[in-house]
Amino acid sequence: MRADPDRGPGVVGVGETPSLRHPGPDCSxxxxxxxxxxxxxxxxGLTPAQVDxxxxxxFTLRPDRAIDLGWRLGLRLKWCMQDEMGGAxxxxxLRHAWLALQAGQAETIVLVAGDHFAEADFAAxxxxxxxxxxxxxxxxxxxxxxxxxxxVTQRQMARTGLQREDYGRLCVAQRAWASANPNxxxxxxxxxxxxxxxPMVAPPLGRLDCVPVVSGASALVLRARPEGxxxxxxxxxxxxxxxxxxxDGLQTGIADFAQALWRQAGVGPQDMDVISVxxxxxxxxxxxxxxxxxxxAGDLPGFIARRIASRALxxxxxxxxxxxxxxxxxxxxxxxxxxARQLLGRAQGRxxxxxxxxxxxxxxxxxxxxxMCANAAVLAREEA
Numbered sequence: 561m562r563a564d565p566d567r568g569p570g571v572v573g574v575g576e577t578p579s580l581r582h583p584g585p586d587c588s589x590x591x592x593x594x595x596x597x598x599x600x601x602x603x604x605g606l607t608p609a610q611v612d613x614x615x616x617x618x619f620t621l622r623p624d625r626a627i628d629l630g631w632r633l634g635l636r637l638k639w640c641m642q643d644e645m646g647g648a649x650x651x652x653x654l655r656h657a658w659l660a661l662q663a664g665q666a667e668t669i670v671l672v673a674g675d676h677f678a679e680a681d682f683a684a685x686x687x688x689x690x691x692x693x694x695x696x697x698x699x700x701x702x703x704x705x706x707x708x709x710x711x712v713t714q715r716q717m718a719r720t721g722l723q724r725e726d727y728g729r730l731c732v733a734q735r736a737w738a739s740a741n742p743n744x745x746x747x748x749x750x751x752x753x754x755x756x757x758x759p760m761v762a763p764p765l766g767r768l769d770c771v772p773v774v775s776g777a778s779a780l781v782l783r784a785r786p787e788g789x790x791x792x793x794x795x796x797x798x799x800x801x802x803x804x805x806x807x808d809g810l811q812t813g814i815a816d817f818a819q820a821l822w823r824q825a826g827v828g829p830q831d832m833d834v835i836s837v838x839x840x841x842x843x844x845x846x847x848x849x850x851x852x853x854x855x856x857a858g859d860l861p862g863f864i865a866r867r868i869a870s871r872a873l874x875x876x877x878x879x880x881x882x883x884x885x886x887x888x889x890x891x892x893x894x895x896x897x898x899x900a901r902q903l904l905g906r907a908q909g910r911x912x913x914x915x916x917x918x919x920x921x922x923x924x925x926x927x928x929x930x931x932m933c934a935n936a937a938v939l940a941r942e943e944a
Contacts, residue, residue, distance in 0.1 A: 568661070568784075568792065569658055569661035569662060569782050569783060569784050569793075570782065570786040570791055570792050570942065571780055571782050571790060571791035571792075571904075571939070572604040572606075572781050572782070572783050572786045572789075572790050572791075573601060573602075573603040573604025573605075573606065574780055574781070574900050574901045574904065575597060575598065575600030575601070575602075575603060575778070575779040575781075576596055576743050576776070576777070576779070576897055577596050577599075577743065577776045577777050577778075578743045578776065579775075580745075580774055580776060581772065583678075583775045587676055587775055589618055589621045589675055589676040589775075589777075590624065590632060592674045592675075592676055592777040593616070593618070593621070593629060593672045593777045593779070594633060595777065596674060596776075596778055597633065597670055597672055597779050600670065600672075600779035601670070601781060603781075604781040606668060606781060608633060608635060610667075611635050611637075611670050612635075612636065612637055612638045612666045612669075613638060613657065613661075613665070613666030613667075614630045614639070614640050614671075614672075615640075615641040615643065615653040615669065615672070616641070616642055616643070616671075616672055616673070617643040617644065617649035617650065617653060617672075617673035617674075617889040617890075617892075617893070618644075618673065618889050619646075619675050619685055619889055620676055620685075620888060621674075621675075625642055626640050627640055629672075637666075638665060639657075639660050639666040639669060644889070645922075645924055645925055645933045646924030646925045646926075646931075647838050647891050647892040647922050647923050647924030647931070647933075648892055648923060648924040648925065648931070648933035648935050649673055649892050649893070649924065650673055650889075650893035650895075650896045650920075650922055651798070651892065651920065651922040651937050652933070652935060653671045653673075654671065654782075654793065654937060655796050655798065657671055658796075661783070661784040662784075667783065668782070668783050668784070670779060670780070670781050670782075671779060671782070671893070672777060672778070672779040672780075673777065673778055673779075673889045673890040673893035674775075674777025674888070674889065674890045674893075675775065675776075675887050675888025675889055675890060676775040677774075677775055677887075682773050683703070686703050686704040690927065692927050697928070705840070705926045706761055706762045706765060708926065708930070709762075709809075709840070709841045709843065709844070710761075710763060710765045712808075712810065712841075712930065713727075713765060713842075713843040715809065715810060716843045716847070719810065719857075720857055720860045720861070721861055722846075722861055722864075723861070724764055724766075725752065725756070726860065726861050726864050727769060727843070728752045728768075729864050729865065729868060730842045730864055730868050731750065731755055731768050731769070731842060731882055731883075732750050732869070733868050733870075733875075734839070734875075734876050734879050734882050734883050735747075735750035735879065735882075735883045736749070736750075736871060737871070737876060737877045737878065737879050737883070737910060738878065738880075738884055739879075741878045741884060743776075743878075744878065744883055744885070745774050745883070745884060745885035746879070746883045746885070747879075747883075750883075754768075755768050765841065768882070769841055769842055771839070771841070771881045771882055771885070771886040771891070772882075773885070773886060774884075775887055776887035777890050778890045778893035778894055779893075780896065780900060788943075788944050789904060789941065789943055790941075790942055791900045791903045791904060791939050791940065792939065792940050792941075792942050793937060793938075793939060794824070794825040794826065794917075794938045794939065795821050795822075795824035795825035795826075796935065796936065796937040796938070797817040797820065797824075797935065797936060798813070798817075798933070798935035799814070799816050799817060800813070800932060800933050802934065805927055805928050805929050805930065807930070809847075809929060809930040810857075811850075811851055812847060812930075812934040813933075813934035814848055814851035814934050814936050818852050818853055818936070819853075821936060821938060822938075824938075825938040827938065827940075829852055829854045832854070832919050833874065833912060833914070833915040833916055833917050833918060834874050834877060834898075834899050834903070834915050834917075834919075835849075835852075835854065835873065835874060835876070835899075835918065835919055836875070836878075836895030836896065836899050836921070837849055837852075837875065837876065837880075837920075837921045838892060838895060838922055838924075839876055839880040839881050839882050839895075840881060840886065840923070842882070845880070846860055846864075848923065849863075852921070854873075874902075874912055876895065877898060877902060877907070878894065878897075878898040878901075878907075880894075880895070881894060892923075892924060895920045895922075896920045896937065899918035899919070899939055900918075902918060903940070905941075916940060917938070917939070917940050917941075918938075918939045918940075919936060919937065919938050919939070920936065920937050920939070921936045922934065922936070
C-alpha cells in the first residue's frame with residue numbers, strides 16, 4: 561500500500577489507558593475503550609460529534625461488536641469496521657481506514673483496540689483461541705503460546721548464538737524505557753540478575769520473557785484533511801498465511817515485503833528515529849528487527865550489546881508489551897500508538913528529540929505453530 565506523499569490523511573491524536581494487572585469489578589472492555597477514545601479525541605482537539613468512522617479490534621467486547629460500541633458512545637457513523645486479527649489488527653485497521661479517508665468515505669475515523677481479562681476470561685480465550693487450539697493443542701495440555709515460542713526461542717539460540725543473557729538485556733532495556741511511561745504495568749527498574757533469577761515457564765523462557773496479560777485499550781484518531789502537525793502513512797504492507805505454517809518461525813511475513821516497503825516509503829531502516837516491533841516474546845522482537853533489515857541475524861548478540869542494551873536504538877520506547885503489558889488486541893495498537901505519539905511530539909518524559917520517521921509492526925493469530933498475520937507501517941511527522 562503506497563500513500564500519496566503530497567496530500568492525504570493524517571494521524572492527529574492518540575490515547576491509551578493504564579495497563580491494569582488486576583482491574584476492579586467495575587472494569588469492562590467497553591469502558592476501557594471509551595476512556596482511550598476520549599483521551600485520543602482530547603489530544604486531537606476534537607469532539608465525538610466530529611467522528612464519522614470507527615474501527616474496533618477486541619476479543620472480549622462480545623457479545624457487542626463495533627456498531628454496538630459506536631451506538632453506546634453516541635457516534636453517527638459513515639464507516640465502521642470490526643477486526644479480530646490479534647496483534648496484527650491495529651495496522652490492518654490503519655490500512656483500511658487510510659483508504660477510506662482517501663476515498664471520501666469518512667472525515668474523522670477513530671481506531672480503538674482493547675480487552676479486559678479476568679483470570680477465567682484469559683484461560684477460556686487460549687483454550688478456544690481457534691479451531692486448531694481446540695482440536696489439537698488444548699487436548700495435549702498446551703494451553704497458550706508459551707510452549708510454541710519456547711521452541712522458537714530454542715531454535716533462534718541454536719542458530720544465532722544468543723544466550724539467555726542476551727534476551728535479558730533486551731528486557732532490561734525495555735523496562736528502562738517503561739520507567740517513563742505512566743501507563744506501563746511494570747515501571748520499576750529491572751536488573752539482568754533479576755531477569756535470570758525469574759522462575760522458568762517453558763525453558764528457555766522465564767517469567768520475564770512472557771508478555772504479562774493486562775486489561776487496557778489504545779486509540780488513534782485520523783482525519784482526511786488535517787491541519788497542523790500530523791503523522792502521515794508513507795507505506796504499509798502485510799502478509800497473511802505467508803508460510804502456511806511450514807516455516808521455522810524465525811522469520812515473519814515482514815521478511816517477504818520489507819525491501820518493497822522501504823522502496824515505497826522512500827526512506828530506509830537507517831532513517832528510523834523510533835521503532836516499535838511486536839514483542840510478545842524477546843525472540844519475536846529480534847526476528848522482526850531482522851526482517852525489517854534493522855538487525856543482522858548473523859550478529860544478534862553484538863547488536864543487542866551495542867544498540868539495544870545501551871538504548872542507542874530507540875526500540876519500543878513505551879516499554880513494549882514485555883513491560884507495558886499486553887491488553888489482548890491492544891497489544892498491536894500499543895506500538896503503533898507509541899510511534900505516532902513520538903512523531904507528534906507528545907511522549908513527554910520519554911520524548912525523542914527531532915523524531916521524524918518511525919516504523920511499527922504487527923504480528924498475530926497463532927495457529928498450530930506461529931503467527932499467521934504480519935504487517936508493518938512506515939510513518940512520518942509532517943507540519944501544516
